[in-house]
Ligand SMILES: [Ca+2]
């Protein structure tokens with residue numbers, strides 16, 4: 497109880513901020529759903545590489561044995577966060593500290609995955625490994641010829657083989673202001689202090705003044721390396737990662753584009769993630785283009801600001817980039833369930849040391865998917881992230897699909 501009471505103000509603040517962000521982001525998502533935006537972009541249906549969709553799906557593709565498909569191979573052992581949560585619940589015994597229990601489970605999983613990966617990537621099956629999940633899901637993501645799937649299912653230690661389905665960006669721009677000053681002053685006085693929000697989206701423009709950046713240098717920034725431009729990692733955009741690289745597109749007919757090529761720089765290349773981040777925690781921009789420095793209360797000069805502050809202007813952000821740069825500005829391309837699961841995995845353990853005490857508080861995903869199944873790895877991953885204390889906010893249409 498001592499632990500809970502010490503953290504009560506943060507917990508209340510967190511819940512409050514989460515509800516506000518959810519309210520802000522749900523409005524356009526519901527509109528998009530009513531407008532039929534749950535359809536994938538034109539041209540993507542015929543090339544959707546998903547296998548194993550429901551039999552009544554109008555998008556069920558006909559995969560030839562030599563067609564390359566993307567799947568997630570689930571292993572038998574539970575993911576590390578389940579073991580972590582069990583150890584934490586067992587406070588009386590405390591035989592093993594939660595972090596130590598999680599690290600031991602990660603070591604077990606790593607060993608089993610290495611054995612499996614050597615089979616999968618060997619000459620008999622010839623798969624290309626595209627990702628590995630250990631914290632919120634125990635699985636290996638890969639691209640392989642469709643004709644090899646039965647062989648994979650028969651390998652020792654394999655629990656199931658899931659299609660690594662495609663998600664799309666939720667239409668989610670021009671969000672109306674939702675009355676944050678009321679929240680700042682009449683709620684708990686909450687402005688996001690001490691709260692860490694992850695934006696799972698197209699990246700964040702950390703050079704933008706709305707996030708305390710210099711407002712210049714976008715063109716000269718190399719989007720595959722960090723250290724060549726200011727602002728990342730920085731005070732406002734405290735962390736993040738590019739899980740896919742700019743050329744990635746899970747909905748492409750070109751199999752090579754469906755393979756993520758990560759890099760450390762999560763710079764946004766078409767603005768959606770920066771918009772979502774702005775709504776959640778932008779600092780605001782003055783009429784002269786400089787960063788608004790506060791205060792965040794009823795005196796905040798909204799009418800004269802170029803960009804108003806977000807719901808939680810004092811929160812820190814992590815830029816979890818899961819989209820490539822798309823075929824054009826209005827079409828972001830797609831991402832796979834394994835990629836979004838990888839981002840959730842990062843949110844649970846940002847420094848990847850197996851101790852989940854540094855987890856983010858909130859993750860936002862403005863994503864959608866036409867079909868959902870409870871066993872979809874991303875559904876399992878998001879549910880498991882809650883065991884470590886990570887709250888997921890998604891627009892209503894996306895909840896069905898992730
Ligand atoms: Ca860079």
Ligand SMILES: [Ca+2]
Pocket residue numbers: 719720721738741742759760761762763
């Ligand atoms: Ca990048």
Ligand SMILES: [Ca+2]
Pocket residue numbers: 844845846847848849850851852853854855
């Ligand atoms: Ca950690």
